[in-house]
Amino acid sequence: MIRVVIAGATGWVGKALVAAVTAAPDLEIVGAVARTAAGADAGIATGLAPLGVTVHATLAEALAIPSDVVVDYTKPNSVRAHALEALAAGRHVVIGTSGPTAEDYDEIDAAARAAGRGVFAAGNFSVTAALMKRFALEAARYVADVEVIDYASAKKPDVPSGTARELAEALGAVRSAPTTRPVADISGPKEARGAAIGRPTAVQVHSVRLPSFVLACEALFGAPDERLVIRHEAGSSAAPYVAGTLLAVRRVAEAPGLRRGLDMLMD
Template sequence: MTLRICLAGATGWAGSELARGIAACADLQLVAAVSRKNAGRVLGDVLGDARLAGSVHASAADAMAAEPCDVFVEYTKPVSAKANILTALAHGAHVVVATSGLTTEDYAEIDEIARQKQRGVLACGNFALTAVLLQRFAEAAAKHLPNWEIIDYGSATKADVPSGTVRELVTRMSKVRKPDVTIAPDKANGPGEARGATMEGIQVHSVRLPGHVLGVDVVFGMPDQTLVLRHNAGSTARPYVDGGLLAIRKVSGLVGLHRGLDKVLDL
C-alpha cells in the first residue's frame, strides 16, 4: 500500500530534503505540500525535481481539503505548528511533528485530541540517529549520576530556546529523576539568569551564535569526574531524512502522542 503524504514546510531547508527523500520511495507519495510563499505551484517546479507532482497550498486546511492524506508531516514554524497538527487530526490523518518550539501544554492538548480521533502523533525533536542515541544514553546515565545540566547550541538565527531536541530531552530525563542542583539560581551570588533556565528541574543554557547549526551537551558531574554526552549536527539536512521516512512509515501504528524517534526504533 502506498502512503499518501502531505508535507507542511516542504520548501524549507529540512522539509525540501525530506520531500526529495519521499520522492525516492516507491511506497510513499507526496500528494500535497504547504508553503504560503509558493502556493498555487507544483512542488517539483519549486524544488527542481520532476518526481514531485503534488500541488503547493497556502495552508494546511487548504491542502487537506484538496488532497486527503494518510500522514501529515509538520515541518514549519512554532507559530503555525499546533494549528496545522490539529487541522490534520480533524481531517483524519496521522501526524509526524518535526517542528520545535511546542510546549508541554501544547503536546498535552494534541495528545487528548489524537486519542479522541484514534490517530497517532509522533513528535521528534530530532530525526538524526546520533541525537536519538544521545537521548537514550542520557536517560541511562541519569539513573546513576545525580548531577547534570544541559547546554543547547543553535545558530544565530534560531529563535526558539531551547531547541525541540532539548525540550524533548528535558522531558525525558526529568521522568527518570530530577537532578540535584548544587547552586539554585535564587541562591547565586550574581544574576540568577547566569545559571540558565530551570526546566522541569533541570538547568538549561541556550547558546545562539554564528557557526553553530544544532548541538547538545549533557554534562554530568561527580566528585573528581565528569561525563559529557554530545551531539553535533552538520550544515546539511541529509541526516534527518532517514529518520523522517521511518517516522512516516511507523506513525500509523500509534494512537495518541508519542515523543521521540526511539518509540518506533528497536533500541
C-alpha cells in the first residue's frame, strides 16, 4: 500500500485526486494540505464521505504523519519549497503544479539524489498532452524552426503554463539551430517575440491569457512554403490528469532523482 499526501487537496485537480486515491486498492490517502479547509475532514472538504483524514494548513504538519509520496498541486510560488521539504523528510514527490524553472528543477534533482528519493514532474499529466509533446519532438528532428503558443484563462497566475515550459525545454534540447532572425537583431520591443525558454537552443514561447480559454498549447513549426501545427486542448474537467498522476505515484520510487514528462512512463 502506497501512503499518499495530497498538497492542494481542495483545488481543481486535488479534489479529483482525493477521490481517485480513495478508490484505488493499492493507494491510501493519509494526509491532505489546504489552508482554506484546515481542520476539516479531507472527505467532507472535497465532497466525499468522511475519510478520517484531517486537512492541514501546512505541508510540515502533514509530514508529521508517516507517508510515502507527496503529490503537489498547489501554487507556482510554493511547489519548489514543498518538494525540498518533502525530500528532506524522506518522501518521494510527484509535481503537477506549473511554475518551476529549469534551475528550480536542477535544485530539486540534486536534493532528490542526495536523499535517495524519486521525483516525478510533468507540466501536464494528460495522456493526450504527453502525445503532443512526443509528436512535436519527432517533428523537431526534421524542422528546426518552431515556436510554442500557450493559452489559458485570464486568471491563470503563471506564465508560461507548465505544459508550454516543459515542451519548450524539450524542444530546445533536440532541435537544430533555427533559421529565423535572432531576437537580438530585430527592431521594436523584443518582448513581442515572446520569452526564450530552453537550452542549448532556446524556443520562443508566447502566453495568451483570455476569458473562455481553459488550457491549450501548440507547437507551431515553419518550413519553406509549409507549416505544421501540433496542438493540445484541455476541457473543463480535471479527469484527464488523474490517471497520469496516479501512474506517477505508483512509479516515482523506481529511481532516485528527477524525471520529467509523462511520456517517460507511457511505454
